Amino acid sequence: MNRIGLAGALSAAMMTLTLAMPGAAxxxxxxxxxxxxxxxxxxxxSAHPYWVPVYQGFKQAAQAMGCK
Numbered sequence: 246m247n248r249i250g251l252a253g254a255l256s257a258a259m260m261t262l263t264l265a266m267p268g269a270a271x272x273x274x275x276x277x278x279x280x281x282x283x284x285x286x287x288x289x290x291s292a293h294p295y296w297v298p299v300y301q302g303f304k305q306a307a308q309a310m311g312c313k
Contacts (some may be wrong), residue, residue, distance in 0.1 A: 255280070259264075276310050277310055277311055278310050278311050278312035278313070282311070282312060282313070283313040284303075284307060284312050286299075286300055286303045
């Protein structure tokens with residue numbers, strides 16, 4: 246339960262950061278992915294309304310940090 250809560254909070258925070266600073270996150274971020282890193286979001290019911298915007302933020306943060 247804690248992992249899901251932490252993952253959701255982190256994704257929401259990253260979505261907020263990405264929306265607040267579009268374009269700037271990738272240029273100034275200290276958080277950059279290495280070329281061989283791939284991240285996945287694993288939740289029990291991905292179509293639940295709570296997870297839809299969280300997943301969108303997850304994808305936006307990944308794009309801003311150069312992740313797969």
